[in-house]
Amino acid sequence: MLQCFAVSLTEQVLYDNDSMNSYLFIYVPKDRSVRLRVMPEQSNDYRVVVFGAGGVGKSSLVLRFVRGTFRESYIPTIEDTYRQVISCNKQVCTLQITDTTGSHQFPAMQRLSISKGHAFILVYSITSRQSLEELKPIFDEIVEIKSDMDNIPIMLVGNKCDEINREVSQSESAELAKRWNCAFLETSAKTNYNVKELFQELLQLEKRRTMSLQLETKKTKSQKRKEKLKGKCIVM
Ligand SMILES: Nc1nc2c(ncn2[C@@H]2O[C@H](COP(=O)(O)OP(=O)(O)O)[C@@H](O)[C@H]2O)c(=O)[nH]1
Numbered sequence: 001m002l003q004c005f006a007v008s009l010t011e012q013v014l015y016d017n018d019s020m021n022s023y024l025f026i027y028v029p030k031d032r033s034v035r036l037r038v039m040p041e042q043s044n045d046y047r048v049v050v051f052g053a054g055g056v057g058k059s060s061l062v063l064r065f066v067r068g069t070f071r072e073s074y075i076p077t078i079e080d081t082y083r084q085v086i087s088c089n090k091q092v093c094t095l096q097i098t099d100t101t102g103s104h105q106f107p108a109m110q111r112l113s114i115s116k117g118h119a120f121i122l123v124y125s126i127t128s129r130q131s132l133e134e135l136k137p138i139f140d141e142i143v144e145i146k147s148d149m150d151n152i153p154i155m156l157v158g159n160k161c162d163e164i165n166r167e168v169s170q171s172e173s174a175e176l177a178k179r180w181n182c183a184f185l186e187t188s189a190k191t192n193y194n195v196k197e198l199f200q201e202l203l204q205l206e207k208r209r210t211m212s213l214q215l216e217t218k219k220t221k222s223q224k225r226k227e228k229l230k231g232k233c234i235v236m
């Protein structure tokens with residue numbers, strides 16, 4: 001399906017064909033308005049967008065999940081998309097995870113990411129009340145753009161729970177998650193606490209399809225026959 005977005009831009013935006021999935025590569029000069037065209041979508045892609053203030057650990061969570069790595073140094077992100085094969089309605093599909101910049105320099109990019117996203121991870125750091133506050137306008141924007149909020153999986157994530165200088169209590173965030181009608185988890189990308197669980201739970205919140213991180217595709221007839229034979233064989 002070919003979709004059109006009319007977005008009024010006050011900043012310079014670069015869209016890269018490799019980012020969210022297939023936007024046209026567009027450079028927009030300041031104080032001009034532009035019509036962004038989006039290429040046809042792959043129907044079996046499942047797009048998850050990770051939002052949150054700079055430094056809360058968005059990239060660390062994504063890299064921990066996708067690559068199993070963690071780095072102590074902070075390298076600001078513009079926008080990266082990672083792909084992972086998962087199971088969706090017992091078929092193979094691609095989980096696309098978009099790790100966003102976290103700054104508010106690119107509001108048009110943020111709106112487009114929300115329009116294209118199927119599910120959202122909203123990350124704050126438990127060591128920063130400010131980072132939780134910064135999620136509120138993002139959540140409001142998701143509500144504004146998505147008409148079917150009941151069907152949109154959202155996880156509120158308190159990262160850096162390995163840290164001792166906590167500013168946000170678990171109960172406060174759980175209360176907020178209740179108000180937002182979304183799920184809540186505390187994680188640590190550093191110690192790998194609740195990272196896989198975060199993605200697993202997010203996929204389980206998806207009501208429109210049956211999603212799983214494990215590939216459980218339909219077995220072919222010959223696979224079934226082989227398995228049946230295996231059970232009957234006796235090693236002499
Ligand atoms: N203690 C601790 N530090 C973390 C954790 N996750 C990320 N960091 C650190 O926080 C900084 C920012 O992380 P990064 O993933 O780049 O944040 P982003 O701007 O949200 O993508 C880096 O120095 C990371 O090493 C965590 O779970 N615990």
Ligand SMILES: [Mg+2]
Pocket residue numbers: 058059060075076077099100101
């Ligand atoms: Mg980052």
